[in-house]
Amino acid sequence: MSERTLFDKVWDAHTVKILPSGQTQLFIGLHLVHEVTSPQAFSMLRERGLKVLFPDRTVATVDHIVPTENQARPFADDLAEEMMRAIENNAESNDIRFYGIGSGDQGIVHVIAPEQGLTQPGMTIACGDSHTSTHGAFGAIAFGIGTSQVRDVLASQTLALSKLKVRRIEVNGDLKPGVYAKDVILHIIRKLGVKGGVGYAYEYAGTTIERMSMEERMTICNMSIEGGARCGYINPDRITYDYLKGRDFAPKDHENAVKWWESIKSDPDAVYDDVVVFDAADIEPTVTWGITPGQGIGINEPIPTLESLPESERAIAKEAYQYMKLTPGSPIKGTKVDVCFVGSCTNGRIDDLRIAARVAKGHKVAPNVKAFIVPGSERVKKQAEAEGLDRIFVESGFEWREAGCSMCLAMNPDKLSGDQISASSSNRNFKGRQGSASGRTLLMSPAMVVAAAIKGEVTDARELG
Ligand SMILES: CC(C)[C@H](C(=O)O)[C@@H](O)C(=O)O
Numbered sequence: 001m002s003e004r005t006l007f008d009k010v011w012d013a014h015t016v017k018i019l020p021s022g023q024t025q026l027f028i029g030l031h032l033v034h035e036v037t038s039p040q041a042f043s044m045l046r047e048r049g050l051k052v053l054f055p056d057r058t059v060a061t062v063d064h065i066v067p068t069e070n071q072a073r074p075f076a077d078d079l080a081e082e083m084m085r086a087i088e089n090n091a092e093s094n095d096i097r098f099y100g101i102g103s104g105d106q107g108i109v110h111v112i113a114p115e116q117g118l119t120q121p122g123m124t125i126a127c128g129d130s131h132t133s134t135h136g137a138f139g140a141i142a143f144g145i146g147t148s149q150v151r152d153v154l155a156s157q158t159l160a161l162s163k164l165k166v167r168r169i170e171v172n173g174d175l176k177p178g179v180y181a182k183d184v185i186l187h188i189i190r191k192l193g194v195k196g197g198v199g200y201a202y203e204y205a206g207t208t209i210e211r212m213s214m215e216e217r218m219t220i221c222n223m224s225i226e227g228g229a230r231c232g233y234i235n236p237d238r239i240t241y242d243y244l245k246g247r248d249f250a251p252k253d254h255e256n257a258v259k260w261w262e263s264i265k266s267d268p269d270a271v272y273d274d275v276v277v278f279d280a281a282d283i284e285p286t287v288t289w290g291i292t293p294g295q296g297i298g299i300n301e302p303i304p305t306l307e308s309l310p311e312s313e314r315a316i317a318k319e320a321y322q323y324m325k326l327t328p329g330s331p332i333k334g335t336k337v338d339v340c341f342v343g344s345c346t347n348g349r350i351d352d353l354r355i356a357a358r359v360a361k362g363h364k365v366a367p368n369v370k371a372f373i374v375p376g377s378e379r380v381k382k383q384a385e386a387e388g389l390d391r392i393f394v395e396s397g398f399e400w401r402e403a404g405c406s407m408c409l410a411m412n413p414d415k416l417s418g419d420q421i422s423a424s425s426s427n428r429n430f431k432g433r434q435g436s437a438s439g440r441t442l443l444m445s446p447a448m449v450v451a452a453a454i455k456g457e458v459t460d461a462r463e464l465g
Pocket residue numbers: 036037064128129130131144409
């Protein structure tokens with residue numbers, strides 16, 4: 001067989017058996033665990049007298065509830081403290097490697113696994129978290145799962161899953177200056193819709209993607225789930241292998257590993273269920289105006305009017321106009337912002353912070369804007385400080401915080417209040433997402449978030465000077 005996709009090859013290599021239901025029992029190479037979706041799963045395991053089957057394939061950290069300012073224990077929030085204790089105890093009693101606060105390796109689960117070389121091509125990865133699709137950037141098949149599936153993986157290292165169709169999404173050509181991976185994925189989701197990927201794995205390809213760094217590829221794959229796809233991946237190549245070489249958990253015999261990694265790439269004549277092609281030149285710095293990640297527009301476009309939208313998008317647009325209190329037909333540029341947040345598993349890596357610092361340098365955050373930068377992991381924080389990025393941020397008036405999910409979903413003290421508007425480098429703009437029932441989120445790239453912080457309003461970062 002020479003016409004298989006990476007998805008087919010990895011799926012077949014991990015198939016234990018076909019279940020009577022028709023689903024596949026799939027072996028999971030790496031199970032990532034965080035504090036929010038694991039406590040109940042561990043309890044269910046205990047109730048049945050079971051232990052974690054493969055502790056060596058299980059790695060735990062804390063990210064969602066971690067305060068990014070005052071990390072003293074016990075946490076001020078009792079529920080957060082309880083979750084923290086639960087994961088500490090569960091990790092210890094099951095011999096699971098656990099990266100706690102101050103370990104030097106703690107951080108957002110989707111940031112730490114790649115940076116330690118745990119995420120590798122050809123793997124199956126699962127985590128009780130929807131943005132597990134991030135790991136597909138390495139040519140892994142990575143699924144977000146629910147708590148009962150977390151239990152299943154802890155107990156059996158397998159999952160019952162239905163096979164997906166594969167859509168190849170090609171992006172070709174040069175991106176315009178000031179257009180980043182975040183803009184590419186916001187553009188793709190805008191065009192294909194937030195449900196367009198249901199039933200699919202997304203394979204991202206084309207010259208634009210091939211030229212991207214691992215960090216940019218992670219930004220793309222991270223948001224596959226926001227486009228409805230169950231997972232997203234990019235075929236591994238020299239950029240992937242170079243990134244992995246020498247990392248803590250990467251194979252010691254690099255050359256041999258590369259041979260295996262090369263063999264799992266999609267065949268040149270692989271057959272896809274669907275193919276979509278985009279031209280990089282059509283992509284603008286993109287900002288969301290609504291309440292789904294698909295409601296994005298180029299920085300110089302007006303907020304769409306109802307009449308300009310296809311029938312199928314009108315109901316959600318009406319809901320968005322009402323919630324966002326923005327005027328259809330008026331420009332998004334110039335929209336006043338209250339809070340600016342750079343961070344999250346989409347855009348909280350070292351490259352993102354380098355870009356943010358480059359834009360911030362020599363400027364000051366506008367009065368009345370609260371702006372803060374949250375590194376995705378303790379390692380990212382350390383690296384940023386070694387490069388002096390923290391000083392650039394602080395001199396410009398940004399707060400420099402500890403690692404965690406922070407205001408991406410505000411299960412910690414970082415929250416919007418009232419109907420504040422945030423410019424955010426995260427991945428979800430759902431109603432109430434950032435901690436206030438009427439808080440409003442505009443998704444954009446880190447460069448655009450920093451530009452918004454400086455001007456106090458949505459700005460084209462390229463015009464900042
Ligand atoms: C808390 C967790 C289960 C959730 C997820 O699954 O994605 C969170 O990470 C999010 O981004 O909404």
